[in-house]
Amino acid sequence: MIRIEEAGGVLVLTLNRPQVMNALNAPLRRALLEAITGATARVIVLTGAGRGFCAGQDLAEVDPATVDLEAVLREEYEPLIRAIAEAPMPVIAAVNGVAAGAGANLALACDVVIAAESAKFVQAFARIGLVPDAGGSWLLPRQIGMARAMGAMLFAEAVPARQAADWGMIYEAVPDADFAGHWRGRAESLARGPALALGATKRLLRGSFGRSLAEQMAAEAAAQAICGADGDFREAVAAFLDKRVPVFR
Numbered sequence: 001m002i003r004i005e006e007a008g009g010v011l012v013l014t015l016n017r018p019q020v021m022n023a024l025n026a027p028l029r030r031a032l033l034e035a036i037t038g039a040t041a042r043v044i045v046l047t048g049a050g051r052g053f054c055a056g057q058d059l060a061e062v063d064p065a066t067v068d069l070e071a072v073l074r075e076e077y078e079p080l081i082r083a084i085a086e087a088p089m090p091v092i093a094a095v096n097g098v099a100a101g102a103g104a105n106l107a108l109a110c111d112v113v114i115a116a117e118s119a120k121f122v123q124a125f126a127r128i129g130l131v132p133d134a135g136g137s138w139l140l141p142r143q144i145g146m147a148r149a150m151g152a153m154l155f156a157e158a159v160p161a162r163q164a165a166d167w168g169m170i171y172e173a174v175p176d177a178d179f180a181g182h183w184r185g186r187a188e189s190l191a192r193g194p195a196l197a198l199g200a201t202k203r204l205l206r207g208s209f210g211r212s213l214a215e216q217m218a219a220e221a222a223a224q225a226i227c228g229a230d231g232d233f234r235e236a237v238a239a240f241l242d243k244r245v246p247v248f249r
């Protein structure tokens with residue numbers, strides 16, 4: 001269901017059902033959740049095998065007459081999206097091709113989204129008479145504003161990677177020829193970084209939507225106290241003064 005490779009602090013999880021554009025069935029959801037919650041790497045990358053990233057729910061698995069959609073979402077999708085948001089390390093989505101439905105929102109739940117220029121994001125739910133799920137109705141208006149999120153979700157049109165980057169839905173769109181080397185370089189650069197500070201930055205930003213400015217600054221101060229007492233801070237300052245590249249733990 002997924003290919004798992006780990007090297008140099010980077011855990012790469014490749015969704016591996018290319019014959020159905022890596023559509024999510026129950027075994028794939030379980031494998032992904034286990035791999036993310038069990039990860040000890042410094043960075044996780046999610047990507048897809050073949051020409052798609054993920055086509056969302058495997059529609060061949062669902063019998064609309066009997067499926068309990070609420071239970072599937074509460075018991076399988078929600079833990080997966082929360083596992084990404086709550087993972088102590090940064091999670092990168094390397095979106096190699098189309099990301100549709102819950103597959104789009106799986107990508108958008110990641111901390112950094114890097115897409116190949118030929119990739120596209122489709123909030124496909126309205127096409128099949130469903131509402132956006134897997135956290136998308138919370139994430140997308142925060143990422144691109146209400147007007148664009150509403151349009152993307154009501155019209156269920158594909159948003160090309162370049163436009164997604166221009167809108168702030170993703171971090172960057174990269175020419176296809178450079179894509180694989182580029183996301184790997186990004187992941188390795190985070191893996192060489194100060195893990196404690198990067199994890200704390202993720203938590204601060206993700207927690208910020210539920211806090212006032214005063215509460216957020218208190219959270220910053222508390223996190224800075226922890227990072228400031230850490231060896232990585234001492235090493236980085238010493239490296240700066242010595243005019244050398246810091247070596248983080």
Ligand code: T3D
Pocket residue numbers: 019020021023054055056057058059060062067069072073098100101102103122124125127128130133
């Ligand atoms: O059910 C619940 O528990 C609730 C949760 C719902 C969450 C959701 O994700 S709802 C949204 C589900 N996803 C979709 O509606 C997307 C359906 N797929 C598409 O619209 C298109 O396939 C794509 C835009 C993703 C890609 O189009 P294209 O033209 O590049 O490829 P294709 O030819 O349509 O697909 C290639 C193969 O993948 C094809 O199989 P075949 O004909 O070669 O044997 C196609 O049937 C299969 N495939 C694509 N998406 C899915 C899928 N098979 C099962 N489930 C899919 N979602």
